[in-house]
Amino acid sequence: MKKLLLAGLVLTLAACDSPESQPDPAQPLGPPRPGVLRVLAGSELADMQPILDEAAKATGVEVKFTFSGTIEGAETLARGDSAGKYDAVWFSSNRYPQTLPDASKRLGNQVKIMNSPVVLGLSTGAVRGLGWEGKRVTWAQIAEAAGAKAFTYGMTDPSASNSGFSALVGVASALAGTGSALSADQIAAVTPGLTKFFSAQALSAGSSGWLSEAYQRGTTKVDGLINYESVLLSMNADGKLPEPLSLVYPSDGVVSADYPFTLLSDASDEARSAHQRLTDYLRTTDVQRKIMDTTRRRPAVPGVDLGPQFAQRDLVELPFPTSGEAVDALLSAYFNKIRRPSRTLYVLDTSGSMRGDRIEALRSALIALTGADGSLVGKYRGFRGREEVTLLPFDTKPGTPQTFVVPETAPQAELDKIKAFAASLNADGGTAIYDSLTKGFELLGQPDPAKFTSIVLMTDGENQNGSPFSAFEAAHHRGGPVPVFTVLFGEGDQDEMKKVSEMTGGQLFDARGTPLAKVFQEIRGYQ
Numbered sequence: 001m002k003k004l005l006l007a008g009l010v011l012t013l014a015a016c017d018s019p020e021s022q023p024d025p026a027q028p029l030g031p032p033r034p035g036v037l038r039v040l041a042g043s044e045l046a047d048m049q050p051i052l053d054e055a056a057k058a059t060g061v062e063v064k065f066t067f068s069g070t071i072e073g074a075e076t077l078a079r080g081d082s083a084g085k086y087d088a089v090w091f092s093s094n095r096y097p098q099t100l101p102d103a104s105k106r107l108g109n110q111v112k113i114m115n116s117p118v119v120l121g122l123s124t125g126a127v128r129g130l131g132w133e134g135k136r137v138t139w140a141q142i143a144e145a146a147g148a149k150a151f152t153y154g155m156t157d158p159s160a161s162n163s164g165f166s167a168l169v170g171v172a173s174a175l176a177g178t179g180s181a182l183s184a185d186q187i188a189a190v191t192p193g194l195t196k197f198f199s200a201q202a203l204s205a206g207s208s209g210w211l212s213e214a215y216q217r218g219t220t221k222v223d224g225l226i227n228y229e230s231v232l233l234s235m236n237a238d239g240k241l242p243e244p245l246s247l248v249y250p251s252d253g254v255v256s257a258d259y260p261f262t263l264l265s266d267a268s269d270e271a272r273s274a275h276q277r278l279t280d281y282l283r284t285t286d287v288q289r290k291i292m293d294t295t296r297r298r299p300a301v302p303g304v305d306l307g308p309q310f311a312q313r314d315l316v317e318l319p320f321p322t323s324g325e326a327v328d329a330l331l332s333a334y335f336n337k338i339r340r341p342s343r344t345l346y347v348l349d350t351s352g353s354m355r356g357d358r359i360e361a362l363r364s365a366l367i368a369l370t371g372a373d374g375s376l377v378g379k380y381r382g383f384r385g386r387e388e389v390t391l392l393p394f395d396t397k398p399g400t401p402q403t404f405v406v407p408e409t410a411p412q413a414e415l416d417k418i419k420a421f422a423a424s425l426n427a428d429g430g431t432a433i434y435d436s437l438t439k440g441f442e443l444l445g446q447p448d449p450a451k452f453t454s455i456v457l458m459t460d461g462e463n464q465n466g467s468p469f470s471a472f473e474a475a476h477h478r479g480g481p482v483p484v485f486t487v488l489f490g491e492g493d494q495d496e497m498k499k500v501s502e503m504t505g506g507q508l509f510d511a512r513g514t515p516l517a518k519v520f521q522e523i524r525g526y527q
Contacts, residue, residue: 036062037274040076041090042162043067044208045259047295051287061278075375077103087271088264092162092257095320108263109272111279114288114297117254117315118166121232121245122224126151136251139174140193147196151223154203154211158334159380160525163208166255167226168334171197173318174252181319184329191333198339204452206525210507216240219483219505228257233296233309253316258300336385336408342527343451345390347440349459349489350399354427358460358490365517366391366422369524370415373517381521383418385411388451390443391421394436395429396465401443433459435466437484437500438475447481454483454527456520457500458511460490469496476503485523487511 046067056062066086068076073089074097076082082089094110097103120142127133130145145151156164173182175190203220205211208231215225216235224245225232236244261282263275281287288299292307299306306313321327348362369382383389385408393399404418440455447453463469483506486497490512501508507526511519 034270035060035274036064037088037271037278038064038086039066039088039090040068040073040082040086041065042073042092044092045090048291051282051291051294055278055281055287059274059277059281061274063278072377074100074103077106080106082106082264083266086264087267088262088275090259090261092259094260094262099322099324106265108265108267109275110260110262111275111283112258112260112300113279113282114291114295114300115256115258116228116230116297117249117256118163118170118226119229119232119254120153120224120226120248120250121235122151122153122248123241124243124246126223127246127248132248133246137248138252139171139197139250140252142248142250143171143175143193143197146198146200149200152200152202152221153224153226154205154215154220154222155201155226156205156208156211157525159331159377160206160522161208162257163226163228163231166257168194168330169320170250170253170255170318172330173255173320174250177252179319181323182321182326182330184323184325187326187329187333191338194334194338198334201339202449204526206522210526214505217505220481229298229310230296237296237309247311249312249315251316253318255318255320256315259297331380335380341386341388341451342384343388343444343448343453344527345392345440345444345455347436347455347457348391348393348425349395349431349433349461350393350425350427350429351395351431351461351464352428353431353461353490356427359425359427361516362458363422363425365515365520366425367419368517369520370419370422371412372419373521377521381524383411383415385409389418390440391418392436392440392443393425394432394439395427397432398436398439401439430465431459431461431463432466433457433463434469434472437472438467441480441482444482452527453481454485454506455504456485456487456523457497458487458489458516459492459497462491462493463496469499473499473503480504483507483526485509485526487516487519487523489516 052063073091077097078100094107097107130150155167158165158168169182172190172194175193176182176186202222203214205214208227211225211227212231212235214220215222229247232245232247235241261279263272283301285304288301288304291297292299296309298310350359354362368378371382383406385406387406388403389406390401390403392401402421404414406414437457444453482504484500484504485506486501486508488494488497488508488510498508509519509523
């Protein structure tokens with residue numbers, strides 16, 4: 001189980017950024033049907049739908065996606081819950097489930113469709129200022145410049161998104177300089193270099209798509225992003241950036257997503273035939289070119305010429321960790337020692353309407369973040385070393401806030417205090433949403449640039465007491481340095497919650513059809 005936890009955890013691809021809840025991978029797409037492939041897939045593959053629609057006309061094979069974080073997908077495979085529900089999986093990589101015996105044995109024929117390396121994209125001005133125009137630089141040189149605060153960047157959370165984890169692996173492997181897969185005992189030696197590199201990370205996200213949108217909005221000012229090459233090229237092509245991103249391909253290598261469309265080993269003969277017809281079609285020269293032009297991912301078929309948008313033709317591929325111990329050591333060091341610490345404030349509705357199951361769901365969601373959740377995602381989505389956590393309950397008026405600081409080592413005593421506070425929450429009184437949210441901003445004061453600072457607002461109803469939304473809107477209409485991640489729950493006002501998240505550079509999450517604990521874990525990818 002430990003190996004499953006460590007290796008599967010790094011697989012998460014973030015859920016879609018809309019307030020609509022994700023389809024549950026535990027729910028089937030219906031019984032097998034001729035000409036239909038039921039596919040458990042990463043949400044980033046939604047951009048393949050137009051090509052798959054054309055493929056259906058040409059091959060008679062229709063793809064029915066269930067989008068899932070790959071962490072849940074890996075667990076679904078390992079538990080055997082995919083049997084009879086899915087015919088295939090399609091994630092950015094199969095490197096991780098292949099290290100899990102119970103998941104690996106369920107992977108059948110794998111056909112690579114396209115690929116995209118994870119690289120650094122910086123504004124043209126930043127690249128010019130660094131003197132990197134027309135030059136190949138190493139990850140070590142990039143880390144030195146980052147440590148000197150010569151530039152800042154955004155990156156996805158490596159426990160929530162493959163692009164973030166690939167970047168972490170790439171930097172660590174390059175700094176180790178051994179040319180072989182990173183091992184657990186090498187992490188301490190590369191930690192100083194990694195700390196320099198990640199000191200320049202000023203924006204975190206749970207998905208590659210949200211990260212690019214946040215960069216375009218400019219709510220949090222950064223000089224660039226670490227992301228899939230395809231995402232960065234798409235941003236340039238959209239023409240919405242104030243200046244184009246220059247892609248920096250480290251000369252010592254990258255880690256790429258290779259998108260294997262994978263038939264499950266227990267798939268029916270009909271599904272096998274459909275998988276063969278579809279993948280053969282997707283690998284034809286014309287379709288490979290269409291994939292390249294549409295999604296800006298590189299072709300998987302040799303002999304298909306790269307388009308002019310790919311400035312770097314030849315890439316060095318860095319080795320990937322092969323052991324759960326290395327994965328655990330790397331992620332533990334990243335969250336608890338290397339990256340900027342977090343400062344998070346939770347504004348929590350404990351009004352009378354929260355009585356019963358709702359207040360119990362809130363207690364359980366907070367307690368899960370203290371390490372009580374034993375799922376694959378739980379280990380790295382809880383409260384982290386060096387993190388400052390403030391809990392501010394409210395009803396008719398803001399309650400008494402309680403602040404906790406999780407130590408880097410031996411954190412359990414402080415986590416137990418958070419657990420006890422969460423367990424003591426009771427529901428009563430009215431609903432003063434905006435007075436309480438304003439109180440939260442006052443408690444945070446001016447954000448510390450050396451920390452990731454954010455607010456989570458959870459309410460199950462409409463504002464009934466204190467200042468109205470219009471007063472909050474007037475005070476924050478120009479946004480600010482602290483994003484608010486709002487959670488739609490119960491009878492909460494979706495329009496207002498969406499406006500709060502948009503004006504502060506946060507995101508709306510929907511907990512009306514998804515367990516609150518799962519939503520709180522998802523938000524952790526942005527904190």
